[in-house]
Amino acid sequence: MSTRNYWKRMSRQRLSRRTLLRASARAGVGATGLALVGCGDDDDDAQQAVVQAQPQEQQEQPQPAEQPQQQQQQQQAMQQEQAEQQAEQQAQQVEQQEQQAEQGTVEAIEREEAQQDVEAAEPEVDLDAHVRVAIGRYTAGLDPQRSGSQTNYVNGACTFDSGMSNHPETAALEPNLVQLPEIVDPTNVIFHVTSGVVFHDGSPYTAHDLAFNFERVSSAAEYHQGGETSDHPNEWASARQAFGTDNFASYSVIDDLTMAVETPAPNASLAGSIMSGAVRHVSKNFVEEHGDAYVDAVFAMGTGPFRFVDSDPDVGANWTRNDDYHKPRDGLTNPRLPWYKDFEVQIRPEPLAQIAGIEAGEIDAIYNLPTDVVEPYRDNPNFKVLYQPSGQPTHYIMFNTHDSVAEVDGVPNPFLDIRVREAANLAINRQEIIDGLLTGSEGPAFGPYRGTIGYPGEALESRYHGYDPERAKALLEEAGYPDGLDVDLHIVTDFQPIVPIMALPVQEYLEAVGIRTTIKEYLSSEYFRTVRTFELPGMFWFFTNTIAEPETVIGSGVTESGFYAVSVYPETEIEELYQAQNQALDPAERARLLAELYITFYDNYSWLFLTEVSAATMTAANVNWPVGSAELRGEGTLSAIQKLKT
Amino acid sequence: MQFANLLLVRLLQTVVVIWVVVSIVFVVSRLIGNPETSLMPWDATNEDYERIREKLGLNDPLIVQYGKFLGDAVQGDLGFSYHRTGPAIDIVADKVLGTVKLTAAGLIVALGLGLPLGVLAALRRGSPMDWLARLVAVFGQATPSFWLGLMLIFFLATKVSWFPTAGAEGFRSLVLPAFALGLLSAAGFMRLTRSGMIDVMNTDFIRTARAKGLNERTVIMRHGLRHALIPVMTILGIELGRLIAGSVIIEVVFSWPGIGRLMIESILQSDYPTVQAGLVVIAASITLGNLIVDMTYRVIDPRIRMAAL
Numbered sequence: 005m006s007t008r009n010y011w012k013r014m015s016r017q018r019l020s021r022r023t024l025l026r027a028s029a030r031a032g033v034g035a036t037g038l039a040l041v042g043c044g045d046d047d048d049d050a051q052q053a054v055v056q057a058q059p060q061e062q063q064e065q066p067q068p069a070e071q072p073q074q075q076q077q078q079q080q081a082m083q084q085e086q087a088e089q090q091a092e093q094q095a096q097q098v099e100q101q102e103q104q105a106e107q108g109t110v111e112a113i114e115r116e117e118a119q120q121d122v123e124a125a126e127p128e129v130d131l132d133a134h135v136r137v138a139i140g141r142y143t144a145g146l147d148p149q150r151s152g153s154q155t156n157y158v159n160g161a162c163t164f165d166s167g168m169s170n171h172p173e174t175a176a177l178e179p180n181l182v183q184l185p186e187i188v189d190p191t192n193v194i195f196h197v198t199s200g201v202v203f204h205d206g207s208p209y210t211a212h213d214l215a216f217n218f219e220r221v222s223s224a225a226e227y228h229q230g231g232e233t234s235d236h237p238n239e240w241a242s243a244r245q246a247f248g249t250d251n252f253a254s255y256s257v258i259d260d261l262t263m264a265v266e267t268p269a270p271n272a273s274l275a276g277s278i279m280s281g282a283v284r285h286v287s288k289n290f291v292e293e294h295g296d297a298y299v300d301a302v303f304a305m306g307t308g309p310f311r312f313v314d315s316d317p318d319v320g321a322n323w324t325r326n327d328d329y330h331k332p333r334d335g336l337t338n339p340r341l342p343w344y345k346d347f348e349v350q351i352r353p354e355p356l357a358q359i360a361g362i363e364a365g366e367i368d369a370i371y372n373l374p375t376d377v378v379e380p381y382r383d384n385p386n387f388k389v390l391y392q393p394s395g396q397p398t399h400y401i402m403f404n405t406h407d408s409v410a411e412v413d414g415v416p417n418p419f420l421d422i423r424v425r426e427a428a429n430l431a432i433n434r435q436e437i438i439d440g441l442l443t444g445s446e447g448p449a450f451g452p453y454r455g456t457i458g459y460p461g462e463a464l465e466s467r468y469h470g471y472d473p474e475r476a477k478a479l480l481e482e483a484g485y486p487d488g489l490d491v492d493l494h495i496v497t498d499f500q501p502i503v504p505i506m507a508l509p510v511q512e513y514l515e516a517v518g519i520r521t522t523i524k525e526y527l528s529s530e531y532f533r534t535v536r537t538f539e540l541p542g543m544f545w546f547f548t549n550t551i552a553e554p555e556t557v558i559g560s561g562v563t564e565s566g567f568y569a570v571s572v573y574p575e576t577e578i579e580e581l582y583q584a585q586n587q588a589l590d591p592a593e594r595a596r597l598l599a600e601l602y603i604t605f606y607d608n609y610s611w612l613f614l615t616e617v618s619a620a621t622m623t624a625a626n627v628n629w630p631v632g633s634a635e636l637r638g639e640g641t642l643s644a645i646q647k648l649k650t
Numbered sequence: 651m652q653f654a655n656l657l658l659v660r661l662l663q664t665v666v667v668i669w670v671v672v673s674i675v676f677v678v679s680r681l682i683g684n685p686e687t688s689l690m691p692w693d694a695t696n697e698d699y700e701r702i703r704e705k706l707g708l709n710d711p712l713i714v715q716y717g718k719f720l721g722d723a724v725q726g727d728l729g730f731s732y733h734r735t736g737p738a739i740d741i742v743a744d745k746v747l748g749t750v751k752l753t754a755a756g757l758i759v760a761l762g763l764g765l766p767l768g769v770l771a772a773l774r775r776g777s778p779m780d781w782l783a784r785l786v787a788v789f790g791q792a793t794p795s796f797w798l799g800l801m802l803i804f805f806l807a808t809k810v811s812w813f814p815t816a817g818a819e820g821f822r823s824l825v826l827p828a829f830a831l832g833l834l835s836a837a838g839f840m841r842l843t844r845s846g847m848i849d850v851m852n853t854d855f856i857r858t859a860r861a862k863g864l865n866e867r868t869v870i871m872r873h874g875l876r877h878a879l880i881p882v883m884t885i886l887g888i889e890l891g892r893l894i895a896g897s898v899i900i901e902v903v904f905s906w907p908g909i910g911r912l913m914i915e916s917i918l919q920s921d922y923p924t925v926q927a928g929l930v931v932i933a934a935s936i937t938l939g940n941l942i943v944d945m946t947y948r949v950i951d952p953r954i955r956m957a958a959l
Contacts, residue, residue: 141915143733143919145733145735151689151690151694236735237730237735239689239701239702239705241689241690241694241698241702245694297735300735301734301735301736316907317734317915318745318907318911318912318915319817319818319907350816350817350905351905352816352905353902353905353911353914354800354902354903354905356800356803357800357803357815357816357903357904357905360803360804360807360808360815360816361815361816363808363815364807364808364811364814364815366814366815366816366817498918527918528918529684529685529687529918529919529920530684530687532687533684533687533699
């Protein structure tokens with residue numbers, strides 16, 4: 005079968021999509037997550053400076069024969085050197101203070117400018133507005149920490165808060181409910197709770213709440229002991245066990261605002277993981293008083309930018325602004341005091357019905373829409389159409405290389421041979437997929453971690469595998485597969501709409517070089533568990549969000565003990581690099597090790613790297629939805645929506 | 651056979667039908683889904699999965715699970731929803747009214763459009779009216795309801811703003827989904843009514859009625875239509891089932907809160923108890939609807955009543 009067949013069938017769609025969507029790409033809309041590129045350069049410079057300094061120190065050492073006369077000179081020299089060092093240190097301190105002052109001044113100016121922007125914008129914005137957002141599905145559970153309700157991200161982001169947050173532009177970790185960690189020594193950290201934060205019932209957020217949340221997500225809270233004594237009728241199972249006290253050797257609440265944590269080993273990703281948006285914090289007193297079932301089914305109460313009002317999983321949900329929110333409007337777009345009073349989510353499963361809602365004035369904004377659905381509305385003055393990477397922007401296919409499938413029906417697993425993995429990577433014409441099936445603005449995937457700490461964008465791009473089917477065929481022949489090979493391609497059909505669509509051209513590209521795949525389809529309720537059994541041979545389609553802290557992704561998908569680590573390569577340096585970066589408390593050193601890890605992983609053809617996938621956002625013409633370059637329009641930026649006065 | 655006996659037999663048949671449907675769903679759902687997957691976190695261990703399977707009774711042999719399910723079901727206990735924190739039957743019951751409203755409105759549209767058009771087309775056979783009615787019938791039967799729903803939203807909700815685009819607030823929000831749901835059945839009713847009326851209006855007793863000097867309206871309504879409606883009544887039960895089944899798609903397109911949307915969500919989440927409870931309600935509705943139609947049919951047509959006796 006020719007690889008052209010798919011594109012012939014798709015030719016009409018391809019032309020229209022190209023024409024319409026490349027314009028948006030030219031406008032630069034939707035480019036995010038590249039702010040951290042280049043962290044390794046600074047570190048390289050520092051290393052060169054150390055290497056250059058060493059010969060000079062060696063030259064300055066005195067010869068043994070001249071010791072009697074030289075002792076005084078030496079002492080004088082030492083004193084002089086000490087004096088010089090002291091002077092230098094003082095100069096450095098003064099310079100540092102000046103830099104800090106300058107930086108502080110810059111930050112103060114930036115804050116002042118941002119505040120002026122906010123004050124200038126406020127008269128234009130209807131601060132009493134009722135904003136309505138349409139989404140396709142809204143799961144019933146309100147508990148942000150229960151697994152059965154883990155997809156209720158809207159309620160999680162509106163009603164609750166995370167321990168820390170990421171800067172909208174740089175993705176750097178920032179204080180939220182908790183201040184940045186105070187590192188006492190490599191294995192001891194102190195977390196200071198932000199003072200003045202209150203729950204919606206007026207009670208203060210304390211270190212006791214912080215400890216309780218870690219206990220609860222790791223199913224260790226005394227009141228339910230892992231769900232066995234929970235009053236939840238279907239058991240209470242944590243959505244994020246790995247983000248709980250599993251990471252701690254010990255912990256203690258020192259006072260209402262302070263919690264000390266000891267880790268078994270240096271853990272560079274600790275704060276970025278346990279304080280991330282994956283864990284939304286609940287009130288200890290509220291949960292203990294009302295029980296798990298009440299928290300999940302009846303009422304949600306947290307510290308978030310919105311107060312929960314009511315919800316019906318088939319109709320929608322309502323919130324109202326939390327005027328006591330601890331972060332005022334300051335020009336940043338992650339959770340802040342909302343720009344509107346009432347917030348309503350309407351459940352509309354059909355995307356076209358969502359768009360019709362905007363056109364009829366019943367809806368103000370929709371996010372995470374398929375890009376082809378919004379194409380006809382790009383030039384419509386009643387809408388604003390914005391493209392951006394979606395919640396899971398990077399797609400790739402994992403080769404199962406586990407021991408459990410070292411042989412299949414007596415035949416060695418072909419993916420244990422790097423030549424086969426390389427052939428698979430060279431078989432895919434990513435640009436044709438991007439131009440023909442996607443918006444044209446996406447790029448090839450280099451891993452699951454675009455936008456994360458240490459992501460070496462330029463280095464990876466220079467290693468791009470490219471499209472070379474002839475070379476792919478030659479590699480397969482060299483690897484002992486002159487007639488090609490037959491494998492299963494496992495895909496999930498109901499999680500990302502693009503997957504079953506993109507799987508067809510990928511299948512044809514692979515078949516063109518001799519990798520004949522049988523597509524096995526799964527619902528998401530089956531797929532993710534199937535993936536992590538590591539027992540089925542073949543290839544598994546996967547996708548990953550853009551998250552600043554890479555531990556979430558590499559800890560589950562790259563390291564050998566990861567839950568979704570289908571492709572493991574013990575003979576390479578990947579695991580060593582993973583362990584090393586996780587213990588590197590110096591941010592620059594960690595970024596360097598991560599960059600090395602990413603490059604090693606890519607050079608190993610560890611996965612079949614596919615492409616990024618975009619999604620679209622639509623709003624009514626009188627609605628602004630600003631976000632930072634390291635953010636997505638979605639649950640985490642709902643408070644930034646502005647409805648203009650008409 | 652006495653009418654009461656007949657009713658009893660049909661009720662027993664209804665119970666058997668519901669039992670068969672639910673049994674099939676029970677077996678199929680357990681063959682294709684693992685509900686514990688959607689209840690547990692991504693980092694759950696195999697021990698965690700085993701624990702929850704044990705708690706939900708999913709480790710028991712299928713026959714044991716089935717026996718327990720049937721035992722509970724006859725007591726009105728269809729289990730506890732895995733995802734919605736409540737008894738499954740209560741959750742389904744909350745949505746019954748929405749689906750009943752939609753189905754009833756769809757039936758009204760179907761009968762309200764189909765019968766008059768069928769009569770008019772028959773009486774003016776070969777006229778532009780007949781052609782128009784037949785065109786509507788072909789369009790109605792050939793148009794997928796989800797596409798029709800989207801077109802109705804596009805033209806009547808967004809372009810002229812006569813109706814809301816979605817939701818279930820007030821009478822206006824019912825009009826478009828009811829029309830999208832009922833048009834297919836309206837086409838069927840129209841064709842049956844037309845052919846029935848054409849046959850009836852050429853019979854001797856109609857000629858006799860006219861010869862007696864009855865006015866045309868009485869001839870058509872009292873003598874013609876009454877006879878032409880007998881085949882319509884025959885398919886009413888079938889159409890009722892089709893309307894309930896069709897409401898699943900219409901509920902999704904119009905964001906209408908009903909059993910259909912609940913079922914789709916529950917299937918995606920492998921929420922067995924809710925799926926089973928929903929199917930019990932749907933199967934019961936369709937079979938009881940058919941039972942009522944059958945009984946009414948016997949009342950309307952003396953020939954069938956006599957045959958049954």
